[in-house]
Amino acid sequence: xxxxxxxxxxxxxxxxxxxxxxxxxxxxxxxxxxxxxxxxxxxxxxxxxxxxxxxxxxxxxxxxxxxxxxxxxxxxxxxxxxxxxxxxxxxxxxxxxxxxxxxxxxxxxxxxxxxxxxxxxxxxxxxxxxxxxxxxxxxxxxxxxxxxxxxxxxxxxxxxxxxxxxx
Amino acid sequence: xxxxxxxxxxxxxxxxxxxxxxxxxxxxxxxxxxxxxxxxxxxxxxxxxxxxxxxxxxxxxxxxxxxxxxxxxxxxxxxxxxxxxxxxxxxxxxxxxxxxxxxxxxxxxxxxxxxxxxxxxxxxxxxxxxxxxxxxxxxxxxxxxxxxxxxxxxxxxxxxxxxxxxx
DNA sequence: ACTAGATACTTTGACGTCCAAGTATCTAGA
DNA sequence: TCTAGATACTTGGACGTCAAAGTATCTAGT
Numbered sequence: 001x002x003x004x005x006x007x008x009x010x011x012x013x014x015x016x017x018x019x020x021x022x023x024x025x026x027x028x029x030x031x032x033x034x035x036x037x038x039x040x041x042x043x044x045x046x047x048x049x050x051x052x053x054x055x056x057x058x059x060x061x062x063x064x065x066x067x068x069x070x071x072x073x074x075x076x077x078x079x080x081x082x083x084x085x086x087x088x089x090x091x092x093x094x095x096x097x098x099x100x101x102x103x104x105x106x107x108x109x110x111x112x113x114x115x116x117x118x119x120x121x122x123x124x125x126x127x128x129x130x131x132x133x134x135x136x137x138x139x140x141x142x143x144x145x146x147x148x149x150x151x152x153x154x155x156x157x158x159x160x161x162x163x164x165x166x167x
Numbered sequence: 168x169x170x171x172x173x174x175x176x177x178x179x180x181x182x183x184x185x186x187x188x189x190x191x192x193x194x195x196x197x198x199x200x201x202x203x204x205x206x207x208x209x210x211x212x213x214x215x216x217x218x219x220x221x222x223x224x225x226x227x228x229x230x231x232x233x234x235x236x237x238x239x240x241x242x243x244x245x246x247x248x249x250x251x252x253x254x255x256x257x258x259x260x261x262x263x264x265x266x267x268x269x270x271x272x273x274x275x276x277x278x279x280x281x282x283x284x285x286x287x288x289x290x291x292x293x294x295x296x297x298x299x300x301x302x303x304x305x306x307x308x309x310x311x312x313x314x315x316x317x318x319x320x321x322x323x324x325x326x327x328x329x330x331x332x333x334x
Numbered sequence: 335a336c337t338a339g340a341t342a343c344t345t346t347g348a349c350g351t352c353c354a355a356g357t358a359t360c361t362a363g364a
Numbered sequence: 365t366c367t368a369g370a371t372a373c374t375t376g377g378a379c380g381t382c383a384a385a386g387t388a389t390c391t392a393g394t
Contacts (some may be wrong), residue, residue, distance in 0.1 A: 003328060004328065004329040005244045005246065006329065007329070008244075009226075009230075012226075012230045018293070018297055018301075020297075020302060021296075021297035021301035021302050022301075022313060022383070023308050023311045023312050023315070024300065024301035024302060024303070024304045024308075025296075025297075025301040025317045026315055027304055027306075027311045027312075027314060027318075028205055028209075028300065028301065028317050030318045030319065030322070031201055031202050031205065031207070031208070031318065032202055032219075033197060033200040033246065033322060033327065034198055034321050034322055034376090035198050035199055035250065035324070036246070036316050036351085037321075037322060037325040037326070037327060038195055038198065038321075038325065039199070039351090040198070040351095040352085041289060041325060042195075043338085043352085043379095048323065051379070051380075052199075053379085053380060053381090054379095054380095059179075063176075063179045065352090070342080071342075071343065072341080072342060072343080077172045077175075078172065079172065079190075079200065079203070080380085080381075080382090081203060081380090081381065081382050081383085082342075082343065082344085083343090083344075083345080083346095083381080083382070084380055084381055084382075085385085086343065086345085087379075087380055087381085088379090088380070090380095091379085091380095099213065106341095106342085106389075107342090107388070107389050108341060108342040108388070108389045108390065109342060109389090110339090110342075110343065111346095114394080122353060126185070129188075129192075130185055130187075130188035130192075133191065133195065134185075134188035134189075134191035134192040134195065135187060135188050135191060136191070136324075137191045137194055137195065137321055137324065138319060138320050138321045138323065138325065139194075139320055139321060139324075139325025139352070141190050141191075143317055144190045144191060144194045145190050145194075146317075147194060147314055147317045147318070148190070148193055148194045148197050150306060150310055150313075150314045151194075151197045151198065151201050151314070152197065153305050153306055154201050154204075154304055154305045155197070155200060155201055155204060156305065157303075157304065157305025157306075158201070158204040158205065158208060159204070160200070160204060161171065162171040162173065162174070203381085206381090207381095207382085210349095210382085218349070220349085220350060220351090221349095221350095227346055238372075238373065239371080239372060239373080247350085247352090248350095248351070248353085249351050249372075249373065249374085250350090250351080250352070250353080250373090250374075250375080250376095251351055251352075252373090253373065253374060253375085254349075254350055254351085255349090255350070256339080258348095258349085258350095273359075273360070273371095273372085274358070274359050274372090275358070275359045275371060275372040275373070276359090276371090276372060276373085277346075277359065277372075277373065277374095317388080324349075
């Protein structure tokens with residue numbers, strides 16, 4: 001019997017009469033585990049002043065035309081809750097990578113703006129992540145692309161608007 | 168241009184000269200997003216008394232020979248930090264699904280034991296998750312298996328001991 | 335001109351993640 | 365017999381997730 005906890009769980013599923021659900025269960029658990037490993041690795045590389053969540057916000061701002069975006073747009077683009085954006089931007093502001101300013105023409109809106117220290121940190125973080133994570137995820141590029149296409153179908157199935165719907 | 172935030176990010180990556188890293192970045196971000204969607208869906212189905220983390224512990228105990236396991240074994244099997252096990256078992260105990268008892272022969276060890284209410288809840292939760300998530304993840308079974316195999320290679324690459332190492 | 339409803343953001347709280355530190359117990363070796 | 369080092373678990377804290385609620389601002393319609 002395998003020592004892999006996920007393979008073990010699949011065996012249990014089958015033994016208990018849920019063979020039909022076992023492949024789906026194994027895929028879901030595997031996705032959860034891979035995400036956990038990736039995030040541990042990425043957070044290790046970005047420590048102590050960045051996490052993946054904060055890094056994503058910095059990159060979004062770095063890519064934007066004026067280096068600033070309303071908080072609601074950040075939440076929408078990263079597909080996270082407004083409260084999560086508030087929390088992460090709080091820390092980026094604390095560390096001097098971002099500033100916040102109210103939009104004069106619409107008092108409801110807050111712009112998060114990347115600072116030059118933030119741009120510099122974003123660049124350094126990207127260099128590390130490209131080199132240590134993204135350049136080699138353990139699959140040949142063609143396979144990585146194929147897995148992404150398949151996972152886009154899972155995203156579409158779960159309600160995400162993504163490119164899988166255009167195929 | 169695509170409205171998919173992840174596809175957009177890949178375009179930015181390529182535009183900034185990081186084309187080599189772009190497929191890896193897209194896969195990593197897609198895995199993160201799929202995991203987020205899956206967990207939102209699963210937690211919605213298990214609310215209000217279970218989360219995926221707690222459900223996994225219940226299933227581990229339900230599958231075990233005596234319906235009880237030391238906390239350290241739970242952490243090891245689920246590959247989470249001991250403090251996370253403490254937190255989740257606290258809540259399972261609060262809700263009457265699990266009890267805790269110190270091992271007489273080894274005072275360091277605490278056994279978590281599933282109660283009959285816990286078994287019943289685990290069964291009901293499995294029925295719901297099998298029907299609503301695992302039976303149809305948006306991919307044909309053969310494709311789901313193939314993606315799992317590929318993600319196992321990513322796990323192995325990141326240091327997990329799993330079946331990918333035996334192939 | 336006014337207001338109900340919508341939008342934007344923050345705050346509070348629960349949750350589970352990990353890290354670091356603390357407490358309790360066990361054990362191999364001297 | 366004793367103790368240093370190891371093991372097991374809990375606690376405190378930071379973090380980011382979401383839900384719910386609160387506060388502030390905007391706007392379409394009357």
